[in-house]
Amino acid sequence: MTDRLEYLRSEVARHARAYFEHDTPEIPDADYDALVRELRALEADVPGGKLSETVGAPPSTTFDPVVHAEPLLSLDNVFDAAELATWAERTLRVVELSPDECEFSVEPKIDGLALSILYEEGRLRRAATRGDGRVGEDVTDNVRTIASIPTAVPTRSRLEIRGEVFMEKAAFEALNEAQRARDLKVFANPRNAAAGSLRQKDPSVSASRPLDFLAYHVVDLDETEHVVSQSAALELLREWGFRVAAEARRVRGVSAAVEASDWLLAHRHDLLYEIDGAVIKVDDLALRSRLGSTSRAPRGAIARKFPPEERMTRLLAIEVSIGRTGRATPYAVLEPVVVAGSTVAMATLHNEDQVRAKDVRPGDQVIVRKAGDVIPEVVGPVLRSGAPRSDPWEFPSTCPECSSPLERSEGESDTYCRNPRCPAQLLEGIVHFASRSALDIEGLGEVRVAQLLEVGLVKDVADLFVLRESDLASLDGFAELSARNLIEAIAGAKSAPLSRFLVGLGIRHVGPVAARALATRFGTYEALRNAALDELEATDGVGPIIAQSVYEYCRDPEAEVRYDALRRAGVALAEPRETGSGPRTLEGRAVVVTGSLEGWSRDEAEAAIIERGGTSPGSVSKKTFCVVVGDAPGASKVTRARALQIPLVPGRAFRELLESGVVTEVLGEDS
Numbered sequence: 322m323t324d325r326l327e328y329l330r331s332e333v334a335r336h337a338r339a340y341f342e343h344d345t346p347e348i349p350d351a352d353y354d355a356l357v358r359e360l361r362a363l364e365a366d367v368p369g370g371k372l373s374e375t376v377g378a379p380p381s382t383t384f385d386p387v388v389h390a391e392p393l394l395s396l397d398n399v400f401d402a403a404e405l406a407t408w409a410e411r412t413l414r415v416v417e418l419s420p421d422e423c424e425f426s427v428e429p430k431i432d433g434l435a436l437s438i439l440y441e442e443g444r445l446r447r448a449a450t451r452g453d454g455r456v457g458e459d460v461t462d463n464v465r466t467i468a469s470i471p472t473a474v475p476t477r478s479r480l481e482i483r484g485e486v487f488m489e490k491a492a493f494e495a496l497n498e499a500q501r502a503r504d505l506k507v508f509a510n511p512r513n514a515a516a517g518s519l520r521q522k523d524p525s526v527s528a529s530r531p532l533d534f535l536a537y538h539v540v541d542l543d544e545t546e547h548v549v550s551q552s553a554a555l556e557l558l559r560e561w562g563f564r565v566a567a568e569a570r571r572v573r574g575v576s577a578a579v580e581a582s583d584w585l586l587a588h589r590h591d592l593l594y595e596i597d598g599a600v601i602k603v604d605d606l607a608l609r610s611r612l613g614s615t616s617r618a619p620r621g622a623i624a625r626k627f628p629p630e631e632r633m634t635r636l637l638a639i640e641v642s643i644g645r646t647g648r649a650t651p652y653a654v655l656e657p658v659v660v661a662g663s664t665v666a667m668a669t670l671h672n673e674d675q676v677r678a679k680d681v682r683p684g685d686q687v688i689v690r691k692a693g694d695v696i697p698e699v700v701g702p703v704l705r706s707g708a709p710r711s712d713p714w715e716f717p718s719t720c721p722e723c724s725s726p727l728e729r730s731e732g733e734s735d736t737y738c739r740n741p742r743c744p745a746q747l748l749e750g751i752v753h754f755a756s757r758s759a760l761d762i763e764g765l766g767e768v769r770v771a772q773l774l775e776v777g778l779v780k781d782v783a784d785l786f787v788l789r790e791s792d793l794a795s796l797d798g799f800a801e802l803s804a805r806n807l808i809e810a811i812a813g814a815k816s817a818p819l820s821r822f823l824v825g826l827g828i829r830h831v832g833p834v835a836a837r838a839l840a841t842r843f844g845t846y847e848a849l850r851n852a853a854l855d856e857l858e859a860t861d862g863v864g865p866i867i868a869q870s871v872y873e874y875c876r877d878p879e880a881e882v883r884y885d886a887l888r889r890a891g892v893a894l895a896e897p898r899e900t901g902s903g904p905r906t907l908e909g910r911a912v913v914v915t916g917s918l919e920g921w922s923r924d925e926a927e928a929a930i931i932e933r934g935g936t937s938p939g940s941v942s943k944k945t946f947c948v949v950v951g952d953a954p955g956a957s958k959v960t961r962a963r964a965l966q967i968p969l970v971p972g973r974a975f976r977e978l979l980e981s982g983v984v985t986e987v988l989g990e991d992s
């Protein structure tokens with residue numbers, strides 16, 4: 322046996338124990354899958370060297386052993402659409418069925434733990450975890466505390482109902498919050514939380530945890546229910562009162578199955594629970610039993626695993642970056658790793674306390690997570706007993722950019738560089754000024770701004786407006802055309818509305834909403850600057866904190882110099898009268914937008930709502946007036962709106978809503 326083979330076997334066994342037996346995985350699932358795949362590939366080449374046939378870990382001694390009526394099999398994996406198509410082709414060839422004609426049940430692959438519940442004479446008798454697939458652990462008392470599991474079913478047939486115990490994402494967050502508040506251990510993810518909560522000695526602990534169960538399989542031991550298909554099984558389970566995945570679909574043909582699993586991939590973050598893939602099952606159960614199974618997994622079903630959102634990599638260093646406001650943010654420098662389809666080489670660590678709480682140290686192996694659009698995050702270190710570690714990381718005492726002392730005020734979590742001339746603050750301030758949320762100057766990103774600062778062409782935002790094409794010509798990477806385009810983009814910004822300037826200037830506490838309120842009320846920077854404090858405070862939508870901040874900003878000598886320079890350069894600093902003075906059809910109304918609207922960017926849609934007197938919050942509440950539903954909407958917003966009976970307006974009716982302020986069209990129940 323080769324060294325590698327031996328190594329892989331012991332690693333796979335060790336991680337399987339950590340995962341199944343102790344609920345404390347040391348590595349992300351994707352890394353475990355990679356080890357198993359490599360092991361299987363190697364074993365295929367070694368005569369007689371087959372992987373031990375277990376699919377989990379042997380049961381622990383805390384719970385009584387239970388022999389499953391039928392073994393709980395695992396699933397084989399594919400990793401993309403092409404592999405899925407190949408699987409269907411190869412599998413169905415044996416039964417001479419065309420993949421285009423076969424019906425499949427496509428279901429979310431819930432990231433929880435498998436559970437098998439025995440019902441006899443209509444009563445819940447026993448519930449067991451997977452264990453090694455043949456013998457599981459008796460967790461009946463704990464399972465009886467899970468509200469979504471019926472204690473009785475309307476049939477005399479002896480049954481095992483199988484499914485996944487899990488925790489909804491929101492419930493998991495709330496549980497961790499409560500744990501944190503009581504100084505108790507927080508869970509790394511919903512799966513760990515569910516596993517830890519189910520495998521409790523004391524059922525009252527399980528009862529206090531928000532456990533849930535999704536059913537996906539019926540083993541009809543007496544064969545009196547005559548379930549003929551997977552989709553019928555799900556229907557029956559639903560009728561009996563089990564929770565069944567609302568996203569499950571029956572489709573015809575493998576391309577439709579690919580499509581349905583693509584849909585799950587695209588919407589994975591909108592679901593109420595975490596999923597790590599899709600399960601594609603041959604729908605016809607007679608056909609499935611003809612296909613049979615290997616010792617490990619059925620042949621008539623497959624898991625399409627989605628790109629992992631957690632990977633393990635090495636933390637090379639912890640560094641600190643200085644933002645526009647001087648805030649010093651620690652971040653992890655990582656050995657680059659592909660997470661959820663993109664390469665991650667850096668991840669924020671938020672602040673000093675977070676680094677301490679996670680106890681990550683340079684040199685550690687760490688788990689990196691990137692879920693959807695969320696910025697990458699270091700979950701925590703992966704510790705091996707006995708492995709040497711560096712000392713705990715210390716927050717630097719001076720700014721890495723300008724060497725002035727870093728300060729952290731009593732009771733605050735953030736640390737600041739207070740030097741207003743710190744080059745990093747200047748850089749980020751100008752980048753913010755040119756960004757989309759402010760003046761939206763195309764072609765003026767971080768790299769360009771750094772160049773301009775370095776050669777001394779720009780020292781303040783006002784300097785941008787006196788740049789000439791010839792100034793840029795000598796800079797690296799500036800072709801004639803790009804120099805001209807940038808100068809034109811800057812010139813275009815001279816007439817931008819005052820509200821955008823107010824955002825761009827980075828006045829503390831002034832975001833787009835306050836900026837617009839102030840710009841509408843005062844019209845010009847001149848008038849704003851001359852306003853008394855109580856006048857500022859009297860502005861609709863401007864509280865005392867914002868008013869004070871604006872008042873102080875306007876009296877800062879540097880702001881005065883900047884204002885003069887901007888005026889000299891011909892910058893308007895005025896709010897065009899026509900904006901905000903149109904019909905205020907949505908006055909005081911909250912309109913939530915979800916999904917993409919044809920012909921509108923998200924910013925434009927929100928601006929249009931605000932312009933008509935409305936607000937556009939990011940979530941649905943009782944106070945929401947209506948929800949505008951574009952393409953690929955967020956399922957949770959739609960579900961919540963339905964629950965609260967808030968009208969769902971199709972994207973095509975958005976313009977009419979803006980014009981009339983009334984809902985003229987709503988989406989039906991089934992759309």
Ligand code: IVH
Binds near residue numbers: 396
């Ligand atoms: S079917 C014989 N359906 O994923 C059928 N499994 O990696 C075996 N899982 O062992 C299971 N969601 O614990 C099935 N909709 C679903 C599932 C699902 C999650 C779990 C289950 C299984 C594991 C395989």
